[in-house]
Amino acid sequence: xxxxxxxxxxxxxxxxxxxxxxxxxxxxxxxxxxxxxxxxxxxxxxxxxxxxxxxxxxxxxxxxxxxxxxxxxxxxxxxxxxxxxxxxxxxxxxxxxxxxxxxxxxxxxxxxxxxxxxxxxxxxxxxxxxxxxxxxxxxxxxxxxxxxxxxxxxxxxxxxxxxxxxxxxxxxxxxxxxxxxxxxxxxxxxxxxxxxxxxxxxxxxxxxxxxxxxxxxxxxxxxxxxxxxxxxxxxxxxxxxxxxxxxxxxxxxxxxxxxxxxxxxxxxxxxxxxxxxxxxxxxxxxx
Amino acid sequence: xxxxxxxxxxxxxxxxxxxxxxxxxxxxxxxxxxxxxxxxxxxxxxxxxxxxxxxxxxxxxxxxxxxxxxxxxxxxxxxxxxxxxxxxxxxxxxxxxxxxxxxxxxxxxxxxxxxxxxxxxxxxxxxxxxxxxxxxxxxxxxxxxxxxxxxxxxxxxxxxxxxxxxxxxxxxxxxxxxxxxxxxxxxxxxxxxxxxx
Numbered sequence: 127x128x129x130x131x132x133x134x135x136x137x138x139x140x141x142x143x144x145x146x147x148x149x150x151x152x153x154x155x156x157x158x159x160x161x162x163x164x165x166x167x168x169x170x171x172x173x174x175x176x177x178x179x180x181x182x183x184x185x186x187x188x189x190x191x192x193x194x195x196x197x198x199x200x201x202x203x204x205x206x207x208x209x210x211x212x213x214x215x216x217x218x219x220x221x222x223x224x225x226x227x228x229x230x231x232x233x234x235x236x237x238x239x240x241x242x243x244x245x246x247x248x249x250x251x252x253x254x255x256x257x258x259x260x261x262x263x264x265x266x267x268x269x270x271x272x273x274x275x276x277x278x279x280x281x282x283x284x285x286x287x288x289x290x291x292x293x294x295x296x297x298x299x300x301x302x303x304x305x306x307x308x309x310x311x312x313x314x315x316x317x318x319x320x321x322x323x324x325x326x327x328x329x330x331x332x333x334x335x336x337x338x339x340x341x342x343x344x345x346x347x348x349x350x351x352x353x354x355x356x357x358x359x360x361x362x363x364x365x366x367x368x369x370x371x372x373x374x375x376x377x378x379x380x381x382x383x384x385x386x387x388x389x390x391x392x393x394x395x396x397x398x399x400x401x402x403x404x405x406x407x408x409x410x411x412x413x
Numbered sequence: 414x415x416x417x418x419x420x421x422x423x424x425x426x427x428x429x430x431x432x433x434x435x436x437x438x439x440x441x442x443x444x445x446x447x448x449x450x451x452x453x454x455x456x457x458x459x460x461x462x463x464x465x466x467x468x469x470x471x472x473x474x475x476x477x478x479x480x481x482x483x484x485x486x487x488x489x490x491x492x493x494x495x496x497x498x499x500x501x502x503x504x505x506x507x508x509x510x511x512x513x514x515x516x517x518x519x520x521x522x523x524x525x526x527x528x529x530x531x532x533x534x535x536x537x538x539x540x541x542x543x544x545x546x547x548x549x550x551x552x553x554x555x556x557x558x559x560x561x562x563x564x565x566x567x568x569x570x571x572x573x574x575x576x577x578x579x580x581x582x583x584x585x586x587x588x589x590x591x592x593x594x595x596x597x598x599x600x601x602x603x604x605x606x607x608x609x610x
Contacts, residue, residue, distance in 0.1 A: 149449040149460065150438065151597040152529035251591050261533045263591065303417035303425040349530060349537070351451030351458025353423045375453050375530030383420030406421075 127193035129242065131272040132226065135186020138268035140246050141239075142178040145254035145263070149374040153263055155354065156256035157370050159329055159393035160237050163201035167241035170198035170218045172281035177245030178255035180268065182238045185231035189240075194223045195276065196243040196283040202235030202394055218283030235394035243279035259329045260371040294391045297367070297384045298406035302357060303350075304379030309342040312381035316357065316365065316403045324364075325397040329371040331358075332392040334401055338363025339381070349377045355384035367392055414476065416469040423447070423460040424472050430455065431527035431539040433481045435602050440479050446472065452528040452601050454537065487525070487602040492569070492586045493610035494519075494560050500579035504545055504562060515581060516609060518542070519560075524567060524605040529597065534571035534589030536599035541565050551577030558584045560607070569599070582607075 131138070141164060144157025158164030158181055168177045180187065185204045196218050199206045206213040209225045221227050221242070229238055248255050248265045257264040268274070296317075305312040321336035339359050352358070352375060356368045360378045367384055368376075369392055384392070385406050395401060415427040428434050431454055438452035441459070448461030459472060496516035505512045526536035545562040552575060555561070559570045561578035568578060571588040588598045599605060 146448050146461070148533075148596075149451045149458075150529060150601055152531065152533045152535055252596065263533060300420040301418070303419050348454030348456070349528065350425060350453035350456040351449075351460065351528075353419050353458070353460050355420065373530055374451060375528060380419065383423075385420075386422070 127191070127195065127244075127276045129246075129274045129276060130190045130192075131187075131268055131270055131274065132190055133186060133188035133228075134268055134270055135182065135184050135231070137181075137183040138187050139181045139257040139259070140178050140248055140255050140265045140268065140274075141181045141257065142176055142255045144256050144370060145252050148252055149351065152374050153252065153261055154258050154371050154374055156254065156258040156264060158239060158256075159370050160201050160239065160390040162390050163237070163393075164239045164241070166216065167198045167200040167239040168245070169284050170200070170216070171196045171241045171243040172279065172283050173241055173243065173245050174280055177241065177277070177280075178248070179239050179241040179246060182229050182240060183236055185229050185238065187229040187240065188226055189274075190224075190226050191221055191242075192223060193276075195221050195279065197221045197227060198241050198283075199229055199238055200241075201238040202232035204232040204238045205230030218285055234396075236396060237393050242276050243283065244277035247275040247277035258371050260373060294394070295388070296402040296404040297388045297391060299357070299382045299384060299403050300406045302380040302382045304347065305381045307341060307343050307347070307379035308359065308381050309340040312339070313403075313405050315339055316382055317405055321365070321401040323395045323397050323399050323401060327395070327397065329369055331369055331372060332367040332395065332401070334365050334367070336364065339365060347377055347379050349375045352376050352380060353383060355386055355389055356380040357382040357384060369393070414473070416473045416476075418469050419458065419460075422462055423458060424462065424469050426457045426459065426472070426476060428455055428457065428481070431537075432525065435525065435527055436481060437476070437479055439602050441476060444475065446475055454528065487604050489604045489606070490598060492560075492584050492605060492607050494582040494584050494607050495610055496582040498560065498580035498582045500548075500561075501581050504579050504581055507545055508543055519567070519581065520607050520609060522567075522607075524607075526599040526601050526603040526605060528601055529599075531568075532571055532574060534597045534599065535568055536597070536601070536603070538567040538599070538605055539565065541567055545579050547577040548579060551575055555580060556583070558586070560584055
């Protein structure tokens, strides 16, 4: 079976859990930016954890299906319609053959996830169906007219699951390897500064506007490997939280790391929205 | 060898040279310590530490058996280059020599791919004697196959992109191919020689 794409909004990407094990060749991990939302969508329709779904930025997606299948939309809360009839959000919804599914524009948040029983079955590249927007590894972005293959449905839909509360909390921070490049306690300074999301933010990084962090040293740092959630400070002192499509090595100091469990929030923060940090209490002691 | 924590699931190991970073990463890759072992210029990142290895002390213990050695018999690659890049004269000026001499020195260097980044298949090749400043204003488009220098590094652009390195030549070597089992021609540890074509 297959889905025919009739309309896309700002961006629609195929995403799964990403591709691990290639960072040393310069290939980012990619994967759904709001991983818990994508995981929930997959569970709702009975998919395994490796299934690929669609990451829809600010709605605007319409697709036609040639067979009946279960589907689910999660993440940023948006109107879901099948042939114009409103459907439940974050629930398994039967999508009949020959009908059109539409995902509207969310009122809050940025990214909604559409899972279909069987998963989007485009050819994997280096073990993943994720599109990487930095390295452009993986399938190209979804465009109008695309026909997306769907795999064999694995199991029955799981009706019982609870979407998380949409309220965002502060992003928990552990110290990074170059915290000493900041003049003071890097985590304390980040926690004590008010930031807003810069419009330049994307799947590579959440760029933050706010008072610049005071740098103790501005001499060049040799390039080194970077992790998901790394908080890097370029010479202008404005931090960047690196997300799924981040470069695998970089030359500016990483002064803190955002707890992986909080990174989904970075997928949903809109430009201009406030960002707060708090010190992670779960991090192991350093040294 | 200093081990720095990088959040709760990763650690950065500092070594003293790009050669040591490549050597340690190659040595450690088979140990199953982490999901990703990523050499940098003078560090190796262990990301996604396996259960039990989290924390800097267990990792330091696991790596304590490693001793820096000269690069082993790594794969060798020969890359044909036409030395006709737009920055040949600028590099010659920086080195105080003639343009022909830049090409000769480049071909006479035994390079080793130290680490990757910037783009898939883009390797930072170490071994250059001498340093080259980056362009004051990066180019908006550097063509695929451009052979370029910056700082102590040589690199080849796997595809067209913006860039601030000084371009000395051009190759048609295929640097990145996801259909191959080894998608990067110049994976870390690869030894590289350039030849004029």
